[in-house]
Amino acid sequence: MPTLLLADLEATLRQNVGTTMVMAQAAARAMIPRGRGAIITVGSIHGSLGSDGRRYVDGFRRSPTSYHASKGAIVNLTRALACELGEHGITVNCISPGQIPTARMDPVTRERQVDGVPLGRLGVPEDLRGAVALFASDAGRWITGQNLVVDGGWSAW
Secondary structure, eight states: OOOOOHHHHHHHHIIIIIHHHHHHHHHHHHHGGGTOEEEEEEOOGGGTSOOOGGGSTTSOSSOHHHHHHHHHHHHHHHHHHHHHHGGGTEEEEEEEEOOOOOTTSOHHHHHHHHTTOTTSSOOOGGGGHHHHHHHHSGGGTTOOSOEEEESTTGGGO
């Protein structure tokens, strides 16, 4: 059984949720005087789904429990900020990407990940552009407090 250390949880929450909060506060300070704005946070499909460690060569490299908890917290932080900042004309939404590999992802893990995506490929950063454009533009001016999963169908299974 994996060991969950409180220190790991605290560090992960500080890194993922704490920095999201600090950045959102800074953005809001600049947007409130204008009476409008859009804040977009970045979650993960792992904010609402678990990880299948069998899809990773060396298992999930970080503490999956801490990572998942932090990404779920970002989704709820987004909702709370949307409620607090709405009166200032500021929308706050979250984009939760699916598997977008980094250079550190080994080829076997990459292949195992692709197997779980109905669209048959892993994502690339450009796949998030549409979601960002929606939330940042006037087309999304009445959308707030939402979490948009962009995962090639990973979570549809």
